Amino acid sequence: MxxxxxxxxxxxxxxxxxxxxxxxxxxxxxxxxxxxxxxxxxxxxxxxxxxxxxxxxxxxxxxxxxxxxxxxxxxxxxxxxxxxxxxxxxxxxxxxxxxxxxxxxxxxxxxxxxxxxxxxxxxxxxxxxxxxxxxxxxxxxxxxxxxxxxxILPPLYEVTPHMFTNSEVINLAYTAKMTATPGKFTMGYTGSQKNPEQRVAYFGEDIGMNVHHVSWHMDFPFWWQDSYGYHLDRKGELFFWIHHQLTARFDAERLSNNLDQVDELYWDRPIYEGFAPHTSYKYGGEFPSRPDNVRFNDVEGVARIRDLMVWEERIRDAIAHGYATAKDGTIIDLLNDKGVDVLGDIIESSSYSPNPVYYGALHNTAHTVLGRQGDPQGKFKMPPGVMEHFETATRDPSFFRLHKYMNNIFKEFKDRLAPYTYEELNFEGVSIESVNIEGSLETYFEDFEFSLMNAVDDTAEIADVDISAVVKRLNHKPFSFVVNINNANAAPVSASARIYLCPRRDNNGVAFHPNIGRWGCIEMDKFWTELVPGSNTVVRKSSESAVTVPDSPSFAEIIEKTDAAVASGAATHGMEDLSRTCGIPDRLLLPKGKEEGLEMVLMSFVSDGTTDHTDTFEVGGHYGGTHAHCGIHGQKYPDKRAMGFPIDRQITDFRMTGTVTNFKNTIVQVYHKKAE
CATH class of the missing domain: 1.20.1370.10 (Hemocyanin, N-terminal domain)
Structure with a gap:
């Protein structure tokens, strides 16, 4: 809830x-x-x-x-x-x-x-x-x-199916409707096997991932003003963190499919990967395509490419100086834990940006510019491209190149901050003895069916027929993290636990340097626990992750349960715990992996919970399930630490970090099971 x-x-x-x-x-x-x-x-x-x-x-x-x-x-x-x-x-x-x-x-x-x-x-x-x-x-x-x-809001892919479904399937749905014949149509991914990007299309075109992306931007809209009722706490930092996590997850999928990590966009170089959406608006025509190797063009009425380059230069200049300048000339110190929040607001740019005239709107404008590269001058009156909708943006490989570009700006900032000290990392008297996996880290593809009833025109006089699409989607077997922790203190302590899954080697089999590999770490979970004196075994199920949400109920299921509750006079329809759709889908918690196993590093860290808690925090409290990426409406983010702590800053003294006993690295393998 x-x-x-x-x-x-x-x-x-x-x-x-x-x-x-x-x-x-x-x-x-x-x-x-x-x-x-x-x-x-x-x-x-x-x-x-x-x-x-x-x-x-x-x-x-x-x-x-x-x-x-x-x-x-x-x-x-x-x-x-x-x-x-x-x-x-x-x-x-x-x-x-x-x-x-x-x-x-x-x-x-x-x-x-x-x-x-x-x-x-x-x-x-x-x-x-x-x-x-x-x-x-x-x-x-x-x-x-x-x-x-x-x-409960019904899943967007059943309210506006055109934004999530290939045109071919929509055409088949109309035929089924006109002939009053129920239909179940298999939906493939865009592109062909000639396109290497097709190997990871299952991730960018996953309808659950699409809903997560658009839901986050509804939870934290760039246009939000506090006059609407409350402040969106750490909104700029959350903007950085969830998009950083999307690029890290995308890179893990690429490693799972023998592809190099995604390269960033450059305004003065071609957009190497084209994209053909194979998707139509309900009204307004086809989403425009973009061929390979298009060079960036100014977009009439939106922006010149040099505007974006100037904004980038000003932002990097602020990072180098360690401060930003507000619109009234006030100096805003960036070299602290709150600096990334300011920087996120600037880069997006949200209404929280301290100086949108000077720093521009790099993120929002870049989305529009990328969406218009198929018709930058409006010569052919093409509708907006997929990058101009949060529902469809991740379908385009350029989305991840754009966010790798912005991610690297954030990394430049994070590397300006002083590395964490031993005192900041150490949890006196607490040590992680071992971390094990209960079950197996194994993924597989499954069929998922969703309704296309809202895709076709209708009247109340004509009876509906069942029309649906079936698509392959990634899932994983249930598993649990088992963390054995020793508390040598004489009294119980409150602990914050953080678990990351990090790439170990690149596509050529070369081991990542820790300062490179840490930037590709996937946040698996963040939770709080009480540690009694002596040995503690903490078991955390994959389904309990603070970064994921379960599948949304179908629109038909929501209607059925609601109607039953109305008819019975019940006080509730029993689905309130599913009212939050912001979060990575449960089934995408793991990257795909490989048949022979994808080697990863499971990085576990526990810290003093009393220094991490906000003033409204309660151990064991319910925080909406996905607070790690989506915060809590109207409240402070429940963790004072920087998102990504303790691996968000560079490591310079590995001898020092090696003596921190509340930190543990474990080598694991992620396996993918092919359908028989």
Whole structure:
């Protein structure tokens, strides 16, 4: 379940009622109805609360905590015909599209209660806003509004299947619908065996990975302002950490498939890998392709390549100087644990950036520039590319090259920081005796089926037929980490445990230097435990990892359980623990590995938990399951240490680190079992 949130100041008095209301299955039924077949007329019979057909957003301004200012603004846009028309594509990177989505979000965020405010506004604006604008506004509102705490959002790949599915499969789905014939269609990955990148397409095109990426950017949107209700703690550092982890995981997949680690992008060199998405918008045509070896071109109305190079130079200059300059001229020291948070806000650039005019928006602009390289001057009126949607960006190999480029900027910063001292690393009296694996580190491919019902046009008068796609996806056998720790202290101690899986050798079999290999480490888990005096055996299941989430229930399952709860009058639908979708899918915790075994280093570290805890921390508390990469809504990140501690900084004295007893390296093998 999502962690507690700081309520908007004007909603404090309504806190208990709001949280109680979020467990009402009727509110879940409303969410289901609003997102079911979103390109068609709302089927009000599916709603838990019947919307008022004659509702006007501005008729009763007492419904809102802002006096209806947001509602008046958006409704005026609708009345003036200024909003994006329906049956058009939506892109968050389009400034006007984003403005409309945020106006809608602002209306919902200022609703004091679910009924009549949220449900009626959702029903009203579903009819009057672009479908993509509406869907995005609903998702971020349910994620962030305190009165939606505990509600489940259906998986995006079943709400907007076009963004996750090949065009060939969509065409087959339409044929099945028109002939009223149920269909189950196998979906392959893009490209052919002539393309080496095809070997790792299963990772970048994994629909669970796609959902994780877009969910993180909904949990931590670059446009967020604290006036929406709370501060997104360490947002800039989280931006660095989750994208660093995506590139580290991608490199591990490449090693698993005998490929070199991904190279970074260079603005003055060609984009070596082209990409053909084989994907279509619901409305707006095919996603554009990009041939091999395209040189970067300026994108009309967006940016010149030299702008990006200037921004990069200014950011690297700030790193070299050890400080950034705020827009008012204030000097911001970067050479401390908080510096990476500032740097992350600058590079993204989010609304938290201290000086967006000077440092620009390197990340966001680069996504748009990459997405437009197939038609940089708009000569052919091509729609946005896959890099201009968080749902589809990881499908393009250039995504990982872009983030390796940014990752190296962050590494440059981290290498400017002083190495950790013995005192910072040592946990007096505590030693890790051994680390073992219970079970086996073994991966395999399995079939996964998801619904395409929302992909095809429909009417209420025509009965639905089951239409679905089947795709191969990576999974692994369950396993557990068994950590044997000795506490030589006379009293129990609180410990923070961190486990990383690191590459040992490159694609040529050459061992990585520790300062190189550490930067490719995958965070496997981070948790807290109490150590009694003497021997302790800590068992941590792979399913308990703080970086992963289980599979989302299907849209059909959510509807079925919700309807059953509504019919029985139950206080809950029993799925609240699945309300968070931000996190690496459980099944992708391990890299694919090799049949003969991929040699990796399991790096385990325990430190003094009392120095790591924030002031709101409780040992044994529930932190939303994926706090390592996704934090906790409305609260401080539960760990004071830098993300990636203790391997985020370079190591200069290996004799010193070798004497730290609360640190253990174990050689392991990750095996892949081919289908028989």
């Amino acid at each position: 999502k962690g507690p949130r700081f309520l908007l100041g004007c909603l404090l008095a309504l806190g208990l009622a709001a949280l109680a209301q979020a467990t009402d299955p009727k509110a879940q039924a409303d969410v289901n109805a609003m997102l079911w077949k979103p390109y068609e007329a709302l089927r009000t019979a599916k709603c838990g609360h019947t919307p008022d057909d004659g509702f006007s957003p501005v008729a009763d301004l007492s419904l809102y905590s802002d006096g209806g200012e947001a509602a008046k603004k958006l409704d005026q846009e609708v009345q003036d015909g200024r909003v994006l028309k329906q049956k058009n594509y939506f892109s968050l990177f389009n400034p006007r599209h984003r403005e409309e989505a945020l106006m809608f979000f602002d209306v919902l965020m200022h609703c004091k209660a679910w009924t009549p405010c949220v449900i009626n506004n959702a029903a009203y604006f579903r009819k009057n806003l672009n479908e993509g604008v509406f869907i995005y506004g609903v998702y971020v509102s349910v994620i962030h509004h305190p009165i939606a705490d505990g509600l």
